[in-house]
Every structure is written in structure tokens, then in C-alpha cells.
Amino acid sequence: MEAYCVKCKSKREMKDAREVTMKNGKKARTGACQVCGTKMFKIGG
Ligand SMILES: [Zn+2]
Numbered sequence: 626m627e628a629y630c631v632k633c634k635s636k637r638e639m640k641d642a643r644e645v646t647m648k649n650g651k652k653a654r655t656g657a658c659q660v661c662g663t664k665m666f667k668i669g670g
Contacts, residue, residue: 626638626639626642626654626656626667627639628654628656628665628666628667629665629667630658630660630661630663630665631663632658632661632663633658633660633661633663637658637659637660637665638659639654639656639657639658639659639665639667640656640657640658640659640662641656641657642654642655642656643655643656647668651668651669652669653666653667653668653669654666654667654669655667
């Protein structure tokens with residue numbers, strides 16, 4: 626899945642994406658940028 630990478634300043638494919646639940650109960654995905662390895666975060670399942 627794609628997410629915005631703040632380091633690359635563009636959308637990148639997310640590596641090792643996994644689902645997490647935020648404090649407000651909403652689902653989000655976290656992973657790492659495929660290109661630079663920066664941690665990525667995307668709201669929504
Ligand atoms: Zn990146």
C-alpha cells in the first residue's frame with residue numbers, strides 16, 4: 626500500500642505494513658518507506 630514519505634517528499638510503497646489502532650479507536654497502518662526506510666503512517670485500514 627502507498628503512503629506519503631516525509632523524507633522522500635512523495636508517495637512510496639510501504640514496506641512491512643501492519644495495522645495498528647489509534648487512541649481514538651480508528652485503524653491506521655504503519656510501516657517503512659521502501660526507498661529510504663523512514664517510518665510511515667497512514668490513517669485508514
Ligand atoms: Zn522515503
